[in-house]
Amino acid sequence: MxxxxxxxxxxxxxxxxxxxxxxxxxxxxxxxxxxxxxxxxxxxxxxxxxxxxxxxxxxxxxxxxxxxxxxxxxxxxAGEDIPLEEPAVKIPSNVAWKTSLEQADENPDRGRGLRSRLALYSFLGVAIIGVFGFGIYLAVRSSSANQNSAPIKRWTVTVSPTFTETVTPNPSTTGSLPSIALDATFTATPIYVATPHNRLEAYNAAMRAYEKGDWAQALDYFQQVLDVEPNDADIYYHMGDVYRFQGDYANALSAYQSAKQIDANFAPAYLGIAQVDLYGSPQKLDEAQTALQTAVSLDPNLHQAYLELASLSLAQNNADVALDWLQKAADTGEDTAAIELGRAKAYLAKGDSEDALTAIQKANQMDRSLVEVYTVWAQVLQANGDFADSIQPLQIAAANAPSDLTNQILLARAYYESGDSDKAMQLVNASLQKDSKAIDAYLLRADLYLDAGDTDAARADFNSVLRLSYNDFDA
Structure with a gap:
């Protein structure tokens, strides 16, 4: 037995x-x-x-x-009335935002180090000023030598907004959650489209494969359903998702367009087309926005479309519009962690650290499995000079999303600002080995070289930033 x-x-x-x-x-x-x-x-x-x-x-x-x-x-x-608890990664409720002058007083060596670099920055500024506003970098780096009552916020080079596709099916439209190895229990959410089908066995088998990420099996079973029901828009929509999750945007677009041709009022088809425009190459942001707005006009409860519209607005530096879209997403009846995550990003973009912190804590309480929550949490802290407290959430994010260099570079910055230059250098070198075009990594390594007195190496990294910035501008 x-x-x-x-x-x-x-x-x-x-x-x-x-x-x-x-x-x-x-x-x-x-x-x-x-x-x-x-x-x-x-x-x-x-x-x-x-x-x-x-x-x-x-x-x-x-x-x-x-x-x-x-x-x-x-x-x-599940909607039960249970009092909120402390989030999995704790952030002090009485965060003391410090000015650059206060931080320099607490760490006089660092303050002197920054001031001693002004002469070098004057030299480097000859090459840097005039390209993407590099003079801003000099002003921020020397802020501890000048009166400044604003919280520290490091300047970094910002490239054109890009969207990164997740290989995990979105919980609003599939049965899977992008979960990580944290102390939490999560359950699948229903498929957005669930219509009766004659080939129920094949359809159910397709959905089981879909939820497991077994794309080949899912496509095979969906095709079996189409052989019997060739005019089912929802099957084409699901097939489009399967192709998209594999990075096959051409076939994904074809499937979504087939769904649209079968039923011009089928809102998810427009959502899928927009996601191809957002995550495919080349990006078509205007077309994506039009498709998303069509989707929500056809189905005002299409939660994911509002989230995509919010992300698009943030990428276009319009945080207020993003917040409006996020509120509309909440009005559909789904107050999700993704909404609070989006709000945290929007508030951070507006410089509203207090509301950003509140939103990201709420997102963490709602779903501790979302890796990006920990990344944004750390960004909120770092934007206010709280680098030491940002290490713990970044360690979680980096461990569970090792291919995302954003976490690694942010963690390197956290170690650097906390006085651990050795760890910072290890991480930034590892980042540049993975991506030789990571501008923020070059900027941070230049700081590290300057701290070590290696001005030649620092100059080389600044030159790399210039070269990459020129290339990005030409593109």
């Missing part, structure tokens, strides 16, 4: 494979064996198909452990 531990291992494996039916069966057996096991109830909450069942499972956890954090978090996400 199979042991309880073996049964538990099989149940976890089924859940990991997103075979929710099998996971439910196995956890049901486990709960019959041990109905007071908190872990079994927690995992069961992730396997059950309805919100009512999920709430029941989590309530059982609270009966056994009234202070269980995971159960409270899950119930809160």
């Amino acid at each position: 199979i042991s309880e531990q073996e049964l538990y291992s099989q149940a976890l494996a089924a859940l990991q494979a997103k075979d929710l039916r099998q996971a439910r069966d196995l956890f049901s057996q486990l709960l019959k064996l041990n109905p007071k096991n908190i872990d079994y109830w927690l995992w069961m909450s992730a396997a059950v198909p309805t919100p009512k069942e999920r709430v029941y499972c989590l309530r059982q956890v609270l009966l056994l452990d009234p202070e269980n954090h995971e159960a409270k978090h899950g119930l809160r996400m």
Whole structure:
């Protein structure tokens, strides 16, 4: 007879494979064996198909452990009235924003170091001033030698806005969440489009493969449905998503356009077309905006379209418009972590650190699995000179999104400003090995070289910034 531990291992494996039916069966057996096991109830909450069942499972956890954090978090996400707790990564509530003068007083060596570089910056400024406003860099770098009551905010070169496609299906339109290895229990959300199909078995198999990220299987089963139902717009839409998640934007666009041709009022088709315009190459931002606005006009409850419109507005440096779109997303009835994350970005762009901090803390409380929350959290802190406190969220973000150099460079900056130049140099060198065009990494390494007295190496990195900036301008 199979042991309880073996049964538990099989149940976890089924859940990991997103075979929710099998996971439910196995956890049901486990709960019959041990109905007071908190872990079994927690995992069961992730396997059950309805919100009512999920709430029941989590309530059982609270009966056994009234202070269980995971159960409270899950119930809160389900809309239950559960008081908020401290977020997973803590930020002091009484953050003391410090001016550059105050920081220089606390660290006189750093203040002297900055002042001693003014002569070198005057020399470098001859080459830098006039290209992308490089004179701003000199002003900011020398701020500790001048009166300045504003919080520290490092200047960095900003390139044209680009959108980065996630390989994880979006939770608003699929059944998957971009989760990371954190102490949290999450459940899948329904597919946006769910219409009856004659080939129900093939359709369900396609959706199971879709949720697992098994794109080849998903396409095969979707094609089987199309063979019987060639005029189903939603199937083409899902196929477009599958192609898009694989980076095949040409086939994705073709599928979305097929959905639009079948049903010109099918709002998700316009959303998909817009996402190809945003994430494909070349970008077509104006076309994307038109398609997104068409999508929300056809379906005012299309949550994801509002989020895309907000992201587009932020990329166009229009934070106020982004906040309006995010409010419309919330008005659809889905107050999600993605909305609060967007609000945090918008407030940060407006220089409103207090509201940005509030929004990012709320996003973290709502969904601790979103990696970008930790990145933006750190950016809020760093924008106010709180570099030491930014290390912890950046470590989480960098560990769970190792291919995102933004986290690595921000973490290097945090170590540098906290006095650990060795760690900063290791990270910035690693970043440049991965991306030789990372301008922020060159700027930070130039700072490090200047601290070490290696002016020739610093000058070489500044020259790299100039070269890359000229190339970007010419493009």
